[in-house]
Amino acid sequence: MPAETTAPMETPGRGTSASALRAREVLADVAHEPGAKKPDPIVVADHITRSFGGLTAVDVEHVEVQRGVITALIGPNGAGKTTFFNLLTGFDRPDSGDWSFNGTSLNKVPAYKVARMGMVRTFQLTKVLSKLTVIENMRVGATGQKGETLLGAMFKPMWQRQETDNTKRADSLLERFLLIKKREDFAGELSGGQRKLLEMARALMADPELVMLDEPMAGVNPALKQSLLGHVKSLRDDGRTVLFVEHDMDMVRDISDWVIVMAQGKIIAEGPPESVMGDQRVIDAYLGAHHDEALTFEAEEKIHAEASSEFQGGPAASAAPRASTGTTERTGSTAATGEHAAATEPASTRTDDHEDGPR
Amino acid sequence: MDWQNIFSLALQQGLGPSAVVYCLAAIGLNVHFGYTGLLNFGQAGFMAIGGYAMASVVSTWGLPFWLGVVVGLLLAVVLALLLGVPTLRLRADYLAIVTIAAAEIIRQTVGSVSLLEYFGGQDGLTGFSDSFRSLNPFSGSIGIPGVVSWRANDAWVMLVGWILVVICCLIVWLLMRSPWGRVLKSIREDEDAVRSLGKNVYSYKMQSLIIGGVFGALAGFITALKSAAINPSFFATDITFFAYTVLLVGGAARVLGPVAGAIIFWFLLSFLDLFFTQAAATGLIPESIMTSNQASLMRFIFMGLALMLLMIFRPQGIFGDRKELALDAR
Numbered sequence: 001m002p003a004e005t006t007a008p009m010e011t012p013g014r015g016t017s018a019s020a021l022r023a024r025e026v027l028a029d030v031a032h033e034p035g036a037k038k039p040d041p042i043v044v045a046d047h048i049t050r051s052f053g054g055l056t057a058v059d060v061e062h063v064e065v066q067r068g069v070i071t072a073l074i075g076p077n078g079a080g081k082t083t084f085f086n087l088l089t090g091f092d093r094p095d096s097g098d099w100s101f102n103g104t105s106l107n108k109v110p111a112y113k114v115a116r117m118g119m120v121r122t123f124q125l126t127k128v129l130s131k132l133t134v135i136e137n138m139r140v141g142a143t144g145q146k147g148e149t150l151l152g153a154m155f156k157p158m159w160q161r162q163e164t165d166n167t168k169r170a171d172s173l174l175e176r177f178l179l180i181k182k183r184e185d186f187a188g189e190l191s192g193g194q195r196k197l198l199e200m201a202r203a204l205m206a207d208p209e210l211v212m213l214d215e216p217m218a219g220v221n222p223a224l225k226q227s228l229l230g231h232v233k234s235l236r237d238d239g240r241t242v243l244f245v246e247h248d249m250d251m252v253r254d255i256s257d258w259v260i261v262m263a264q265g266k267i268i269a270e271g272p273p274e275s276v277m278g279d280q281r282v283i284d285a286y287l288g289a290h291h292d293e294a295l296t297f298e299a300e301e302k303i304h305a306e307a308s309s310e311f312q313g314g315p316a317a318s319a320a321p322r323a324s325t326g327t328t329e330r331t332g333s334t335a336a337t338g339e340h341a342a343a344t345e346p347a348s349t350r351t352d353d354h355e356d357g358p359r
Numbered sequence: 360m361d362w363q364n365i366f367s368l369a370l371q372q373g374l375g376p377s378a379v380v381y382c383l384a385a386i387g388l389n390v391h392f393g394y395t396g397l398l399n400f401g402q403a404g405f406m407a408i409g410g411y412a413m414a415s416v417v418s419t420w421g422l423p424f425w426l427g428v429v430v431g432l433l434l435a436v437v438l439a440l441l442l443g444v445p446t447l448r449l450r451a452d453y454l455a456i457v458t459i460a461a462a463e464i465i466r467q468t469v470g471s472v473s474l475l476e477y478f479g480g481q482d483g484l485t486g487f488s489d490s491f492r493s494l495n496p497f498s499g500s501i502g503i504p505g506v507v508s509w510r511a512n513d514a515w516v517m518l519v520g521w522i523l524v525v526i527c528c529l530i531v532w533l534l535m536r537s538p539w540g541r542v543l544k545s546i547r548e549d550e551d552a553v554r555s556l557g558k559n560v561y562s563y564k565m566q567s568l569i570i571g572g573v574f575g576a577l578a579g580f581i582t583a584l585k586s587a588a589i590n591p592s593f594f595a596t597d598i599t600f601f602a603y604t605v606l607l608v609g610g611a612a613r614v615l616g617p618v619a620g621a622i623i624f625w626f627l628l629s630f631l632d633l634f635f636t637q638a639a640a641t642g643l644i645p646e647s648i649m650t651s652n653q654a655s656l657m658r659f660i661f662m663g664l665a666l667m668l669l670m671i672f673r674p675q676g677i678f679g680d681r682k683e684l685a686l687d688a689r
Binding site for chain 2: 089091110111112113115116120121122123127128129130131132136137139140141143145146147148149150152153154156159163186188189199202203205206
């Protein structure tokens with residue numbers, strides 16, 4: 001990761017591969033505002049709303065996802081990111097709205113058909129098929145299998161050749177995702193990180209145009225994280241579009257070409273990572289509008305203490321200590337990127353906290 | 360104590376028509392529960408539909424026997440569709456509730472007084488198996504002299520029954536080694552994951568429900584044919600749970616699990632029955648402890664105990680893979 005050794009603000013660290021440069025070029029003229037028009041959108045969504053009882057989980061006016069780039073969907077907990085994901089992929093139905101993939105409306109299209117069209121997702125809580133071996137997990141991912149019809153299944157010669165081809169493809173993907181040694185193991189025996197890898201590799205078996213990753217980094221150890229990042233970037237090199245939900249700001253800055261920020265169901269900002277993370281609306285959304293975490297008295301005291309030191313010392317002075325206390329998961333990440341994490345982590349502070357007053 | 364007699368009779372039961380019935384029912388449940396993860400608690404309903412369709416087509420409407428078989432199979436498909444359409448989109452436990460209720464509804468309906476003229480009420484129907492028995496190639500007593508023997512009619516039912524078992528096992532084996540079977544097993548593990556990979560989960564679950572239900576209907580045919588009579592008590596709820604026991608003894612999601620399970624289950628059940636009856640009769644168990652009537656019921660107590668021990672020491676069943684089961688504990 002050469003980019004991480006330089007100052008994060010100036011160099012976004014999105015890599016310098018041809019596809020990364022191309023992605024940056026394509027998005028150069030796009031306005032940095034919610035619902036911005038993209039030159040070649042693969043997904044377009046309009047007026048999507050979804051409420052659960054009285055709570056409006058998603059209320060998206062307009063959003064477009066550019067083809068061939070890596071787009072991150074970020075936002076504080078409860079912003080509606082995963083719900084929006086479920087709506088786009090047909091796992092949930094919106095109360096209203098319309099959305100399309102490659103110009104085809106996906107309204108009322110069931111999830112499996114969405115996947116067949118080339119829009120394949122992974123899940124926040126990894127869904128591997130525990131009692132199937134790794135290679136069998138991969139084989140399930142292939143689409144259009146003749147042996148998957150009841151009649152075809154009975155006659156092995158009908159699907160034998162296709163199965164061999166699929167197995168070859170699965171093996172090369174397993175090799176790429178460093179899972180080839182686990183080929184014959186039950187997927188349930190894999191570690192959390194390996195499951196994430198398997199899920200991603202399995203999604204690629206369907207040869208999707210758009211890969212939708214729901215928190216690909218959740219629960220993955222820092223060493224594996226780097227390799228996962230590489231894999232996500234390689235998807236873009238393959239010419240695929242990636243849309244992912246993530247809480248890990250290092251990852252967002254490191255690999256995304258475009259960031260869409262959601263808060264309370266709405267899209268509040270869009271832009272390249274470096275511009276979005278400095279956006280006042282985003283900082284407000286993460287740090288001000290988010291009070292649903294239970295705070296212990298000690299933690300609250302600490303936040304207040306840090307806040308006052310921040311006011312006295314300015315943001316630069318407070319950034320370093322915040323980075324170490326931000327989240328426990330972050331302890332393995334580089335110090336250079338901690339600064340950004342501090343600016344966007346919910347556990348940080350903001351003036352509103354002071355108005356609430358100390359208890 | 361006549362040990363030879365006990366073993367001989369237990370073997371007669373272990374391979375006999377009753378074992379065939381539970382074997383077929385359990386093969387159906389294996390497709391439902393073992394491979395697809397569908398909790399069908401109403402296998403007795405599928406059996407009742409099959410058995411009663413065959414019996415009433417022949418004895419009530421006077422139509423040919425083979426037509427009864429066809430109607431039975433078709434109605435099993437219809438029942439699977441009826442049960443599946445509203446419940447297969449929901450969580451697994453809903454199917455369990457609906458199937459157990461449906462099985463009871465069917466049993467109460469065929470036993471009802473208002474449908475007496477069609478289904479014979481609680482007395483059921485008889486006289487439908489003549490054309491089946493007329494095909495019987497056996498006569499006299501069939502078996503290995505001195506070891507085990509069956510009456511000719513039982514032997515004929517057994518022959519047909521075990522051939523059906525072989526065919527069903529072959530179908531299950533062919534299906535489950537294929538990509539189709541892989542999708543089924545994947546649905547058992549996580550249906551959302553399968554959906555995200557572009558498979559129509561609902562359709563696969565429906566296919567599974569239908570296939571397992573048709574196997575259940577076959578078990579219903581054998582139930583009716585083995586005693587040349589049919590009545591609602593043949594299809595009580597406990598039949599389903601015995602079939603589940605058979606499945607778990609043999610090992611779920613294994614092609615031959617239900618076969619081994621059925622033979623062992625019936626062998627043990629009759630063995631315990633005969634042993635306790637004889638033990639009470641010969642005074643091995645004194646009258647003061649239990650009478651011979653009570654002794655014969657001991658078989659269920661010991662069967663339950665054996666099941667508990669099985670679940671503790673070999674939860675995967677006879678053919679199951681312990682490693683596979685251990686994954687659940689993670």
